[in-house]
Amino acid sequence: MIARTEIVHSTEIEFWFEFASNYSYLSVMRIEAEAKRHGVRIVWRPFLLGPIFRALGMENSPFVLQKEKGAYVWQDMMRQCRKYGLGWVQPTTFPRIGVLPLRIALLGADQPWIGAFCRRVMELNFVQDKDINLPNHMTPILEELGLPAADVLAKAQADSTKASLRGQTEEARTKGIFGAPTFFVGPEMFWGNDRLDDALVYASSQ
């Protein structure tokens, strides 16, 4: 039985993501299909990027602070989305605050609807160019997933959930996370959507 437990643990990938993050969008859209293909279980780990950036001395996304990199990123996103067959509209607000959906994702991290929920929120931000922090923008998404929207929204805004998200963000910081998406396979860290495939190959080889 010990051997079995070890196998289960080693084929897990921790997926640290933020709804404001455009490269997290690519990974959120891809990860369930890719992880399934590699036989790897996903541990969904929503966190807040803002406090991480501030702890690193940045008052905003590096894509906003560094003009040249920012200009490049939107070209890159257009090409990456075309490559992966994903929709893409450059958000008129960036980065978009997504505390509410992050709290919902935290509540649903172990639930079967987590992947679908995250994809809808990401499409709201990066395809429909809509605010993702409004309860009335979350309600139709939750209802489509067959969930009691009012109840989920109430739980998401409870003090305990707020504290959990702050705790998870603090954990991201102590793990050395400096951007999103970030993947962990055991102690091995992989940064960026460009490393999702490497991380899954590594996880499935453990």
Place this chain on the structure above:
Amino acid sequence: MIARTEIVHSTEIEFWFEFASNYSYLSVMRIEAEAKRHGVRIVWRPFLLGPIFRALGMENSPFVLQKEKGAYVWQDMMRQCRKYGLGWVQPTTFPRIGVLPLRIALLGADQPWIGAFCRRVMELNFVQDKDINLPNHMTPILEELGLPAADVLAKAQADSTKASLRGQTEEARTKGIFGAPTFFVGPEMFWGNDRLDDALVYASSQ
């Protein structure tokens, strides 16, 4: 004849690189074989990353300035080199000044030895962990390539070559380059070794 000229132009990739840059190391080692496979001609564009970083308000490499990212980068390099089958020793000095080999690369950019020269310099830095800015470290490399080492070194240190490298670096800045390696296919910019394959696919489709 006009059609032929257009075809030649559209299957070119501009390769902007720096010998100090660890991700440029990956691309320098890979680009000749990959470009050949895609039928794309390489335009070698050595430049100085230091003045670019300073123009962006950074006094050093972001891998030195950002402790968390720096720690990650060396793990990532180890894994990337394993993936590509390349040697890897974390340099004891980073970033290593490589003005002299950049000047030699500028002189040799159109010569058949450019690829081999750049690979030797990169291996000196990232496999042998040796200073790359010493004339007596360049001499054996140049001699192995069958070149008149003393003559090449003298030309590399001529004022006109120094001015050319400064000019090429200024061109990098005006093109919006903010890191290395960077690739251009016509006006389309691709940043990072992770985009070399996309850039070559794009070039070969033009």
